[in-house]
Amino acid sequence: GLMAARNESRRNAETLRTAVEAVAAWLRDESIESPDRTAVANAVRLTARALATRAPGKSVEVRIPPFVAVQCISGPAHTRGTPPNVVETDPRTWLLLASGLIDLAEAAADGRIALSGSRAAEIAAHLPLVSL
Numbered sequence: 001g002l003m004a005a006r007n008e009s010r011r012n013a014e015t016l017r018t019a020v021e022a023v024a025a026w027l028r029d030e031s032i033e034s035p036d037r038t039a040v041a042n043a044v045r046l047t048a049r050a051l052a053t054r055a056p057g058k059s060v061e062v063r064i065p066p067f068v069a070v071q072c073i074s075g076p077a078h079t080r081g082t083p084p085n086v087v088e089t090d091p092r093t094w095l096l097l098a099s100g101l102i103d104l105a106e107a108a109a110d111g112r113i114a115l116s117g118s119r120a121a122e123i124a125a126h127l128p129l130v131s132l
Contacts, residue, residue, distance in 0.1 A: 016050055019043040020099050020130045027095055027132070034092075041067045044091045047098035047129050055126045059119050060085040064094045073122050085117030100128030 019042045020027075023035045034040065044067040051062060057074030063086065073085070089097070093112040096102045104124040107113040115121055 012050070016046045017130050019046045020095065020132065023095060024099070024132050027092065027099060027101055030092070040091050040095075043095055043098075044068055047095065050129045051098070051123065051126055054129070055123070060087060060117070060123060062086075062094075062123060063088040064091055067091060072126075073119060075119065085119040085122075087113065087115055087120045087123055089113040097127055098129045099132045100130075101132060103127070 019039075022039045023043050026032055026035050044064050048062060048064060048068045048070045052070040052072045055072045055074070058071040059075035060073040061069055061071050063069040065088070089107065089112060093102075093107055097104060097107060097113070102112075104113065104115075104121060104127065108115050108121070
């Protein structure tokens with residue numbers, strides 16, 4: 001029932017936090033050696049899925065190559081071709097956004113994240129996913 005769902009969401013939140021904390025030192029300091037690929041992949045996938053859970057829908061596609069792409073934000077779904085609203089960035093930038101260390105406007109302004117489509121920036125309302 002509700003308790004089980006609440007426990008699961010708490011467990012998911014803990015898993016998410018643990019995954020991001022595993023790479024937090026690297027997020028704060030780009031000069032240190034990057035964590036192993038599995039740790040980065042895990043943090044990227046969990047945060048991207050958390051965004052999709054928090055903002056379910058198919059209006060915006062968030063792509064973090066080479067690890068994951070998720071659809072989120074409710075509204076008209078696109079059935080064919082490329083979704084008109086796409087957010088694309090690298091794993092480290094995504095994790096900086098997901099953990100609140102940078103904001104979307106800042107990342108977009110300096111070209112670390114590509115936003116296309118009128119609704120792509122709506123993901124900002126759902127960030128950060130974990131506060132470091």
